[in-house]
Amino acid sequence: MEKSVTIKDIAKTAGVSETTISRYLNKKYEFMSEKTRRKIEEVVRTLDYRPSNVARSLKSQKSKLIGAVIADIGNQFSSEIIKGLSDTCEELGYTLMIAISDETAENEQNQIEKFVDNQVEGLIINTTGDNQDYLTQLSKESIPVVLLDRGVPESQLEVITNDNYTVGLRAMNYLIASGFQSIGFFVNPVTNTVRAERLRAFKDGLINQTVKGAVYVVAPDNQQSLVDSMMAFKEFPEPRVIFSANGLTALGLLEVMKENQLEVIKDFGLLTFDESAWAKVVSPGITTIDQSSYHLGVEACRSLVNEIEETTEEALLRSGRSLPSKLIIRESTSYLH
Amino acid sequence: MEKSVTIKDIAKTAGVSETTISRYLNKKYEFMSEKTRRKIEEVVRTLDYRPSNVARSLKSQKSKLIGAVIADIGNQFSSEIIKGLSDTCEELGYTLMIAISDETAENEQNQIEKFVDNQVEGLIINTTGDNQDYLTQLSKESIPVVLLDRGVPESQLEVITNDNYTVGLRAMNYLIASGFQSIGFFVNPVTNTVRAERLRAFKDGLINQTVKGAVYVVAPDNQQSLVDSMMAFKEFPEPRVIFSANGLTALGLLEVMKENQLEVIKDFGLLTFDESAWAKVVSPGITTIDQSSYHLGVEACRSLVNEIEETTEEALLRSGRSLPSKLIIRESTSYLH
């Protein structure tokens, strides 16, 4: 562990002051002789010098660090978001810190605090939904915050999300036009804005429509209740289709179906939020709603950096944005007429 | 953006010196009166003070930061590793920085440099495989490095990985005992130690065995070559089984099969490295090798922290460790006799 080379070493061997080195590092070449610039350049290279971001952060209060807290990483959706964040941070010259809150508000807050201790310049939060007050306060009095995917009700926090409601409505129209007589909406307990929006789309999608059969909404909170719900829904008029509010639920659904010798299409059609790598390789292929998760990450990052770097207080009505999703139709929502 | 409270503020309002506050923060209570301790405790709480980790890092050279560079995040394997890293960092009091190198050595190096600029105390690298020299030098002269999953040939770097060879051999024995006459090993170009180990297991697994039919190894580098390889393998004696070196390859295989009306079991059996959420819900269920990816993350983290915190130079033969994988047998490797 040899001690690292500092600005002092560079100054000494280059024969100039530390100030001048600092100017060089910050690319303030305008008032610097060609000669010294070259000299410094050389010394920096030969000594393999890299400025300490820690010292920089301390002095200038600019760390070029962004912290992201992700609720759950066990799905492709999150992975792609992280990729988007990572790429964009890279592109904009920031370094990304990531923490996984595992869907608990306490972790979320702890992790945010650690980030703040390290003087991140902004925060991207895929919130559990239970830290509303803390987040609001944070963004008000100390640091820019952008919410990712999930918003918190009645807050001024900027949120980058998908057009859950719009695409949900579109999916409903498609299902109804396809002639399904019973639509069952399967969703986890509605604890965040994303789920709420999707449920709203389902309900509104039924207004003024002629689904002859019935509709059904369940929020299974364990494996057994999922089985029960499916069996109950199986008594509804055919053709039936299940509208799943997310990929994990769809996975659970498929597992139950397999265990109970139920078949996609024959017993239930299936449409689910969240595109996944396997949806198209299984038989039948699963109809999905593909959220632009990668772009969600990209946009959240851009948005945050904008906020960080904006000079004036143009922070006016940055109410957030919603990115378009895509309905990918596969075999699971077709049935034999 | 109000300015944050510093140790100075605490000292002033508590009526003691900054030194004493620092002692309190570092839990050096032994030489501190009960009274001052309480007093400080109260002030810290009411002023909602949090010490700046940046200042700490600068002064003490201890940042409590760990940097992790992941090659590719588009698979469940990486997600679980990250979860393991995140949880363990949390548990051990470290903060995790993550970057995605996207399988390019240049990104990998840039990202590591950024981490070093921020004075991380250790590095966890899931390497692309092309930064061997840089990594070796890094760990020799400045900072502990633990390799994750993939090692680099002929280096002294510690690597935490799975027992790829052993479990691969086990899988081979299982396939041969099951009576398969042709085994086709599908692997991406062998650019890292993990793939190399798996291939070695395949080859060694055939020694002294009586696979009557033939064996076949391919490293498809694009979709078309994958199709061609499968079609060629289809001419081999039945029953045939494909041994896939990773989950992504299996996904590609499945896609090709679907497009060409080929059926798992009927046309080829299938066994793949990498367990995934969907392997058990599809029909037929896919036989997989389940690596303890979460534990890989956990162990890498523990190992690194050990290295960081070890007082003496007990760095002797920390050659790394390999964690056990599990063979999960499902329908895809059964065939009708």
Place this chain on the structure above:
DNA sequence: TTGAAAGCGTTACCAA
């Protein structure tokens, strides 16, 4: 075009 010196928020040594 360049440099001296103060200071960012801590810690650690030495003294009291």
Place this chain on the structure above:
DNA sequence: TTGGTAACGCTTTCAA
């Protein structure tokens, strides 16, 4: 049991 002060590596006036 407590405090003064230098130092960590850099940036930023202000002056030359």
